[in-house]
Amino acid sequence: MRRADHGRGGASNPPNRFQPFHVEPLESEEEQQRAVPTRYYVDSSRSILAENDSPDVPFAFSINPYRGCEHGCIYCYARQTHEYLGFSAGVDFESKILVKPDAPELLERAFRRKSWQPQPVCLSGNTDCYQPVERRLELTRKCLQVFLKYRNPVTMVTKSQLITRDLDILQELAKLNLVSVHFSITTLDPCLARIMEPRAAAPHRRMEALHSLSGAGVPTGVSVSPVIPGLTDEEIPAIVRDAAANGARSAVYIIVRLPLAVEQLFVEWLERHMPARSAKILNRLREIRGGKLSTSDFSTRKQGEGKIAESIRALFEMSCRKNGLSQDGFELATSRFVRDAGPQPSLF
Numbered sequence: 001m002r003r004a005d006h007g008r009g010g011a012s013n014p015p016n017r018f019q020p021f022h023v024e025p026l027e028s029e030e031e032q033q034r035a036v037p038t039r040y041y042v043d044s045s046r047s048i049l050a051e052n053d054s055p056d057v058p059f060a061f062s063i064n065p066y067r068g069c070e071h072g073c074i075y076c077y078a079r080q081t082h083e084y085l086g087f088s089a090g091v092d093f094e095s096k097i098l099v100k101p102d103a104p105e106l107l108e109r110a111f112r113r114k115s116w117q118p119q120p121v122c123l124s125g126n127t128d129c130y131q132p133v134e135r136r137l138e139l140t141r142k143c144l145q146v147f148l149k150y151r152n153p154v155t156m157v158t159k160s161q162l163i164t165r166d167l168d169i170l171q172e173l174a175k176l177n178l179v180s181v182h183f184s185i186t187t188l189d190p191c192l193a194r195i196m197e198p199r200a201a202a203p204h205r206r207m208e209a210l211h212s213l214s215g216a217g218v219p220t221g222v223s224v225s226p227v228i229p230g231l232t233d234e235e236i237p238a239i240v241r242d243a244a245a246n247g248a249r250s251a252v253y254i255i256v257r258l259p260l261a262v263e264q265l266f267v268e269w270l271e272r273h274m275p276a277r278s279a280k281i282l283n284r285l286r287e288i289r290g291g292k293l294s295t296s297d298f299s300t301r302k303q304g305e306g307k308i309a310e311s312i313r314a315l316f317e318m319s320c321r322k323n324g325l326s327q328d329g330f331e332l333a334t335s336r337f338v339r340d341a342g343p344q345p346s347l348f
Contacts, residue, residue: 007198008036008095009072010079012268013088014261036095038070040133043098048106050125055298058329059155062125063107065139067098069127071159071200073186074269075226078126080260089261094199097133104142111150111339118337120153130160132199144169147178150339153332156181157223159200161209167216174218180330182221182252183210185239187232195273207246214247219330221250224316228256229284230277233312237319244323251325253316255304256285258294267293284308 049061068082072094079089087096100106110116123129129140144166147154154173156163163170163181173179183206187193193203201209214220222243227233240251258266270278282293288304289295303309320327 007072008091009074009076009196009198009269010090010094010265012265013090013092014264016083016086016088036091038095038097038133041096041098043067043100045100046106047110048100048103049110049121052125059120059122059125061119062122063103063129063143064124064126065100065103065129065143066127066131066133067100068093068096070094070097070131070133071128071197073159073197073200075186075196075228075256075258075262075266076127077257077259077262079262079265081126083261090265097131099133099137100139101137103139104146107143107146108150111146111152114339116339118152118334120155120332120334121147122155122157123147124157128158128160128200129156130158130162134160135162135165141166141169144173148173151176151178151336153178153334155179155329155332157184158182159184159197159206161201161205164209164212167212167218170213170218171216174216176336177333178336180219180221180250180332181213182223182250183207183243183248184223184225185243186224186226186228187235188238188242189235192232196269207242210243210248211246214249219250220248221252221325221330222248223252223254225252225254226256227253227312227316228281229288229308229312230281231274233315236312236315237322240316240319240323240325244325249326250330251316251320251327252329253312254302255288255309255312257301258285259296260294263293 048063050064051061052059069076079093082089082093085098123140123143134140148169170179185203185206186197188203190202210220222239224236224239243251270281285293287306288309295301303313
């Protein structure tokens with residue numbers, strides 16, 4: 001396997017399907033990669049809660065303080081959403097990050113509306129809320145303070161060890177049964193992670209963070225996602241075992257999804273980093289996806305179909321049973337919600 005290209009997952013900027021023109025740079029891919037810094041843009045959206053109506057997604061509302069993600073995971077299904085912003089799903093997704101500086105204020109405004117019905121909100125529904133710039137901006141931390149102030153439950157998914165910074169707030173939420181955290185762990189192989197998820201925390205760092213949170217009483221789980229047939233599926237038992245050993249109580253999995261431009265980027269990545277295995281991996285994906293590399297069918301897009309998909313499901317379920325992990329989510333409290341919360345709790 002080749003090393004990551006200058007810390008980026010993607011190696012190109014494929015055309016945006018909404019743009020009539022596409023500029024082809026004269027520089028080589030390596031020269032382009034070397035020249036791309038991360039830039040941040042203000043997202044002036046006047047609302048913060050994104051509503052979801054997909055029947056296979058276990059939450060109705062989510063928050064994304066950041067759009068785009070510097071972690072650069074090559075398989076990320078959210079890449080194609082960057083095209084709605086006029087950018088590419090490729091290197092642009094990793095290097096042009098939109099920031100919502102007033103996310104905490106917008107969240108508080110949403111909770112104060114009489115129309116809001118208390119329910120779990122997913123913090124990181126699309127992109128990771130603990131990507132590198134969060135260390136400086138603290139937007140996720142401030143949103144967590146709002147969740148605690150109004151006693152509204154929150155679920156979280158992350159690949160970052162930075163979440164341990166906010167253990168003080170997470171503990172207070174956990175005491176009221178208002179939070180659960182799943183760590184996304186795709187592989188335990190640090191070399192594979194380095195090229196597949198170049199700016200995310202190393203797998204052992206995620207396990208350490210899981211251990212810290214679970215040890216502090218925060219309900220934690222592991223998301224073995226995405227499972228890539230022929231590449232990472234054989235790691236399912238080890239990931240589940242290590243997560244359980246570090247305090248995880250729940251586990252979920254999703255087979256890799258490659259919508260729209262993500263398909264091209266993933267195929268390019270395979271051919272660049274593991275040409276000898278590329279055909280095998282793609283063929284297995286096609287078997288799972290009815291001859292295609294991706295599908296939008298709600299009934300099959302997460303777990304796939306066919307013999308390979310069934311073997312992955314059986315392996316996952318056996319691993320969960322062996323290690324005592326539930327495959328259900330955590331039941332969080334909604335009865336504690338306070339619409340007129342008043343001053344911030346004394347913790348802050």
